[in-house]
Amino acid sequence: MTDVLACVMDILQIVFLAGGLFVAVFLFLQLAPRVRLGISARWPCPDSPVCILTLTVSNESRVRIRTKEALLQVTLHPAAEIANLTEWVEFSKATPIWTSTRFLYPGETVSVERPFLLPDFSTIAHVGIKYRALLSPFGKLVSLLREPQVNWTTTVFIVHAQTRMPSEGNTLSGGPTGQTGAPDPAP
Secondary structure (H helix, E strand, O other), X not given: OHHHHHHHHHHXXXXXXXXXXXXXXXXXXXXOOOEEEEEEEEXXXXXXXXXXXXXEEEEOOOOOEEEEEEEEEEEEEEHHHHHHOOOXXXXXXXXXXXXXXXXXXXXXXXXXXXXXXXXXXXXXXXXXXXXXXXXXXXXXXXXXXXXXXXXXXXXXXXXXXXXXXXOOOEEOOOHHHOOOOOOOOOO
């Protein structure tokens, strides 16, 4: 009788350990890090080639995220090449940003503004942000079962309102965000 009772106790321990592991993995996946990145541009003066880039990172998860690195990459292209460009940005000569931000707490948003000079109005800027997080020791253990996301990237094209786009032959009237709009009125 004691052998059967000991065997049942051993089986219950295994079941509870497996159940605890399942609950831990489930909770980790519910509490996985989620980040939202944002890039916006504004011009202090409509005729100025200087734009102010606003770079934003927000922690949308319920866990604290440890920052490994955050990078900013800006590449310049002639407006004539807009049709041949992809959204992908190579971070080969990137500049570190948010260097003093060690952790992002749940719901926290960190923004930084940087001035940027477009050489002329026939140039567009391709701006990208890459944010990389470090996993906690528990996150590393659980990542053996399922790889959580630890890298986030976003890109945007910055086009001045006076930039002439070759395919349309007009000036974009979307202003500082580079959104397309109606063509210029005829002179």
